[in-house]
Amino acid sequence: DTYIQLIHLDLLLDQSEFRDFLNLNILSRRDFLNLNLNILSRKRLEDAKNTTTKEKQNKKVIKLNSFRQRYGTRNKVRQSNRQASAHHSNTNKVLDQDAKKHQNSQNCLRVTWPLTKRARKLQLQELEEFHLKAYENSKIYKEKVKCFHDNMILRKEFKLDQKVLLFNSYLKLIVVKFRSKWDGPFIITTIFPYDVVEIRNEATDKTFKVNGHHLKLFHECPTMIEGDVEDLFLVNPTFP
Structure with a gap:
Protein backbone atom coordinates (compact mmCIF):
# COMPACT_ATOMS: atom_id res chain seq x y z
CA ASP A 1 0.00 0.00 0.00
CA TYR A 71 -12.70 18.07 12.25
CA GLY A 72 -10.40 20.34 14.27
CA THR A 73 -9.60 17.98 17.17
CA ARG A 74 -5.87 17.55 17.73
CA ASN A 75 -6.16 15.22 20.70
CA LYS A 76 -8.47 12.41 21.54
CA VAL A 77 -11.23 13.23 24.01
CA ARG A 78 -10.92 10.76 26.83
CA GLN A 79 -13.90 9.56 28.86
CA SER A 80 -13.69 7.90 32.22
CA ASN A 81 -16.76 5.72 31.74
CA ARG A 82 -15.74 4.54 28.24
CA GLN A 83 -19.21 5.26 26.94
CA ALA A 84 -20.25 7.34 23.94
CA SER A 85 -23.01 9.12 25.90
CA ALA A 86 -23.84 9.91 29.49
CA HIS A 87 -27.03 7.82 29.42
CA HIS A 88 -25.61 4.47 30.43
CA SER A 89 -26.31 1.90 33.09
CA ASN A 90 -24.40 3.74 35.82
CA THR A 91 -26.68 6.78 35.65
CA ASN A 92 -29.91 4.86 35.08
CA LYS A 93 -29.59 2.53 38.05
CA VAL A 94 -31.73 4.79 40.24
CA LEU A 95 -34.55 4.84 37.71
CA ASP A 96 -34.40 1.08 37.32
CA GLN A 97 -34.61 0.61 41.10
CA ASP A 98 -37.63 2.94 41.36
CA ALA A 99 -39.40 1.08 38.57
CA LYS A 100 -38.73 -2.24 40.27
CA LYS A 101 -40.07 -0.93 43.61
CA HIS A 102 -43.25 0.31 41.94
CA GLN A 103 -43.76 -3.00 40.20
CA ASN A 104 -43.18 -4.93 43.43
CA SER A 105 -45.74 -2.79 45.27
CA GLN A 106 -48.32 -3.49 42.56
CA ASN A 107 -47.62 -7.20 42.75
CA CYS A 108 -48.06 -7.11 46.54
CA LEU A 109 -51.46 -5.45 46.18
CA ARG A 110 -52.57 -8.05 43.66
CA VAL A 111 -51.52 -10.85 45.98
CA THR A 112 -52.81 -9.43 49.30
CA TRP A 113 -56.19 -8.12 48.10
CA PRO A 114 -57.92 -11.53 47.89
CA LEU A 115 -56.47 -12.45 51.30
CA THR A 116 -57.80 -9.37 53.11
CA LYS A 117 -60.66 -9.73 55.53
CA ARG A 118 -64.22 -8.66 54.87
CA ALA A 119 -64.13 -5.92 57.50
CA ARG A 120 -61.12 -4.27 55.88
CA LYS A 121 -62.81 -4.32 52.48
CA LEU A 122 -65.90 -2.68 53.97
CA GLN A 123 -63.73 0.04 55.52
CA LEU A 124 -62.13 0.80 52.17
CA GLN A 125 -65.51 0.96 50.47
CA GLU A 126 -66.81 3.27 53.18
CA LEU A 127 -63.79 5.53 52.73
CA GLU A 128 -64.44 5.70 49.00
CA GLU A 129 -68.06 6.67 49.68
CA PHE A 130 -66.88 9.47 51.97
CA HIS A 131 -64.70 10.81 49.16
CA LEU A 132 -67.62 10.80 46.74
CA LYS A 133 -69.92 12.53 49.24
CA ALA A 134 -67.29 15.16 49.97
CA TYR A 135 -67.01 15.87 46.26
CA GLU A 136 -70.79 16.18 45.92
CA ASN A 137 -71.01 18.45 48.97
CA SER A 138 -68.29 20.74 47.63
CA LYS A 139 -70.08 20.94 44.29
CA ILE A 140 -73.37 21.88 45.98
CA TYR A 141 -71.59 24.45 48.18
CA LYS A 142 -69.99 26.13 45.17
CA GLU A 143 -73.32 26.36 43.38
CA LYS A 144 -74.96 28.00 46.40
CA VAL A 145 -72.11 30.48 46.84
CA LYS A 146 -72.28 31.41 43.17
CA CYS A 147 -76.02 32.07 43.40
CA PHE A 148 -75.47 34.21 46.49
CA HIS A 149 -72.80 36.35 44.80
CA ASP A 150 -74.91 36.69 41.66
CA ASN A 151 -77.81 38.00 43.73
CA MET A 152 -75.54 40.55 45.38
CA ILE A 153 -74.58 42.08 42.02
CA LEU A 154 -76.50 45.25 41.25
CA ARG A 155 -78.39 44.96 38.01
CA LYS A 156 -78.13 47.92 35.66
CA GLU A 157 -81.34 48.81 33.88
CA PHE A 158 -80.88 51.79 31.59
CA LYS A 159 -83.62 53.78 29.91
CA LEU A 160 -83.71 56.27 27.07
CA ASP A 161 -82.82 59.91 27.76
CA GLN A 162 -81.09 58.88 30.95
CA LYS A 163 -77.82 60.43 32.07
CA VAL A 164 -74.92 58.06 32.66
CA LEU A 165 -71.19 58.17 33.35
CA LEU A 166 -68.61 56.34 31.20
CA PHE A 167 -65.68 54.52 32.80
CA ASN A 168 -62.30 55.72 31.51
CA SER A 169 -60.06 52.65 31.45
CA TYR A 170 -56.99 54.70 30.49
CA LEU A 171 -56.94 56.54 33.82
CA LYS A 172 -57.05 53.21 35.61
CA LEU A 173 -53.36 52.73 34.78
CA ILE A 174 -52.38 56.18 36.10
CA VAL A 175 -52.58 55.91 39.88
CA VAL A 176 -50.84 59.19 40.72
CA LYS A 177 -53.29 61.43 38.84
CA PHE A 178 -56.06 62.86 41.04
CA ARG A 179 -58.71 62.67 38.37
CA SER A 180 -62.04 60.94 38.23
CA LYS A 181 -62.15 57.68 36.31
CA TRP A 182 -65.67 58.45 35.13
CA ASP A 183 -66.33 60.78 32.22
CA GLY A 184 -69.59 62.45 31.46
CA PRO A 185 -72.42 62.85 31.88
CA PHE A 186 -73.72 61.33 28.63
CA ILE A 187 -77.29 60.81 27.46
CA ILE A 188 -78.57 57.41 26.32
CA THR A 189 -80.02 57.50 22.81
CA THR A 190 -80.41 53.81 21.89
CA ILE A 191 -80.23 50.51 23.77
CA PHE A 192 -79.14 47.43 21.82
CA PRO A 193 -79.16 43.77 22.92
CA TYR A 194 -76.11 42.11 24.51
CA ASP A 195 -75.37 45.13 26.76
CA VAL A 196 -74.55 47.54 23.93
CA VAL A 197 -75.63 51.14 24.54
CA GLU A 198 -75.41 54.17 22.28
CA ILE A 199 -74.74 57.43 24.12
CA ARG A 200 -74.48 61.05 23.10
CA ASN A 201 -72.07 63.68 24.34
CA GLU A 202 -73.81 66.91 25.30
CA ALA A 203 -70.79 69.12 24.61
CA THR A 204 -69.91 67.84 21.12
CA ASP A 205 -73.30 66.27 20.22
CA LYS A 206 -71.54 63.09 18.95
CA THR A 207 -72.96 59.60 19.40
CA PHE A 208 -70.98 56.37 19.86
CA LYS A 209 -71.56 52.82 21.09
CA VAL A 210 -70.06 51.51 24.31
CA ASN A 211 -70.25 48.45 26.52
CA GLY A 212 -73.07 48.64 29.04
CA HIS A 213 -70.81 47.31 31.81
CA HIS A 214 -68.73 50.51 31.57
CA LEU A 215 -71.70 52.73 32.40
CA LYS A 216 -73.34 53.77 35.63
CA LEU A 217 -76.22 56.09 36.46
CA PHE A 218 -75.51 59.75 36.99
CA HIS A 219 -77.24 61.10 40.09
CA GLU A 220 -77.73 64.85 39.86
CA CYS A 221 -77.76 67.06 42.93
CA PRO A 222 -81.17 68.55 43.75
CA THR A 223 -81.53 72.19 42.70
CA MET A 224 -81.98 74.73 45.45
CA ILE A 225 -85.10 76.90 45.41
CA GLU A 226 -85.13 80.29 47.12
CA GLY A 227 -88.47 79.68 48.80
CA ASP A 228 -87.29 76.50 50.43
CA VAL A 229 -84.20 78.08 51.98
CA GLU A 230 -84.50 78.88 55.67
CA ASP A 231 -82.00 80.94 57.64
CA LEU A 232 -81.02 79.77 61.09
CA PHE A 233 -79.13 81.93 63.57
CA LEU A 234 -77.08 80.46 66.35
CA VAL A 235 -77.59 81.90 69.81
CA ASN A 236 -75.24 81.56 72.71
CA PRO A 237 -76.57 78.98 75.13
CA THR A 238 -77.76 80.12 78.57
CA PHE A 239 -76.86 77.97 81.54
CA PRO A 240 -79.12 77.89 84.62
Missing part, protein backbone atom coordinates in the same frame (compact mmCIF):
# COMPACT_ATOMS: atom_id res chain seq x y z
CA THR A 2 1.04 3.61 -0.61
CA TYR A 3 0.76 4.64 3.06
CA ILE A 4 3.14 1.89 4.17
CA GLN A 5 5.64 2.81 1.47
CA LEU A 6 5.65 6.43 2.66
CA ILE A 7 6.42 5.33 6.22
CA HIS A 8 9.36 3.17 5.11
CA LEU A 9 10.68 5.97 2.88
CA ASP A 10 10.66 8.38 5.78
CA LEU A 11 12.83 6.01 7.76
CA LEU A 12 15.45 5.95 4.97
CA LEU A 13 15.35 9.48 3.54
CA ASP A 14 15.92 12.86 5.13
CA GLN A 15 13.34 15.60 5.14
CA SER A 16 14.66 17.26 1.93
CA GLU A 17 14.89 13.98 0.02
CA PHE A 18 11.38 13.06 1.17
CA ARG A 19 9.97 16.31 -0.18
CA ASP A 20 11.73 15.77 -3.54
CA PHE A 21 10.27 12.32 -3.73
CA LEU A 22 6.78 13.70 -3.09
CA ASN A 23 7.16 16.35 -5.77
CA LEU A 24 8.39 13.84 -8.39
CA ASN A 25 6.34 10.71 -7.78
CA ILE A 26 3.34 11.21 -5.49
CA LEU A 27 1.88 14.36 -7.00
CA SER A 28 2.02 12.83 -10.45
CA ARG A 29 -0.46 10.17 -9.52
CA ARG A 30 -4.16 10.81 -9.79
CA ASP A 31 -4.94 9.03 -6.51
CA PHE A 32 -3.01 11.61 -4.43
CA LEU A 33 -4.39 14.80 -5.99
CA ASN A 34 -6.83 15.31 -3.09
CA LEU A 35 -4.32 14.29 -0.43
CA ASN A 36 -3.59 16.91 2.18
CA LEU A 37 0.17 17.34 2.61
CA ASN A 38 -0.33 18.46 6.20
CA ILE A 39 -1.47 14.95 7.06
CA LEU A 40 1.88 13.55 5.94
CA SER A 41 3.86 16.14 7.85
CA ARG A 42 7.01 15.37 9.74
CA LYS A 43 5.29 15.25 13.09
CA ARG A 44 2.68 12.72 12.02
CA LEU A 45 5.25 10.46 10.40
CA GLU A 46 7.47 10.56 13.47
CA ASP A 47 4.51 9.43 15.58
CA ALA A 48 3.89 6.59 13.17
CA LYS A 49 7.62 5.77 13.10
CA ASN A 50 7.88 5.39 16.87
CA THR A 51 5.03 2.95 17.04
CA THR A 52 6.09 -0.71 16.77
CA THR A 53 2.83 -1.99 15.34
CA LYS A 54 1.83 -3.95 12.32
CA GLU A 55 0.96 -2.63 8.89
CA LYS A 56 -2.79 -2.42 9.57
CA GLN A 57 -2.21 -0.46 12.76
CA ASN A 58 -0.02 2.04 10.88
CA LYS A 59 -2.88 2.64 8.49
CA LYS A 60 -5.19 3.31 11.42
CA VAL A 61 -2.78 5.87 12.89
CA ILE A 62 -2.58 7.88 9.65
CA LYS A 63 -6.34 7.73 9.11
CA LEU A 64 -6.98 8.82 12.69
CA ASN A 65 -4.64 11.80 12.31
CA SER A 66 -6.37 12.87 9.10
CA PHE A 67 -9.76 12.56 10.77
CA ARG A 68 -8.65 14.71 13.73
CA GLN A 69 -7.21 17.43 11.51
CA ARG A 70 -10.31 17.50 9.31
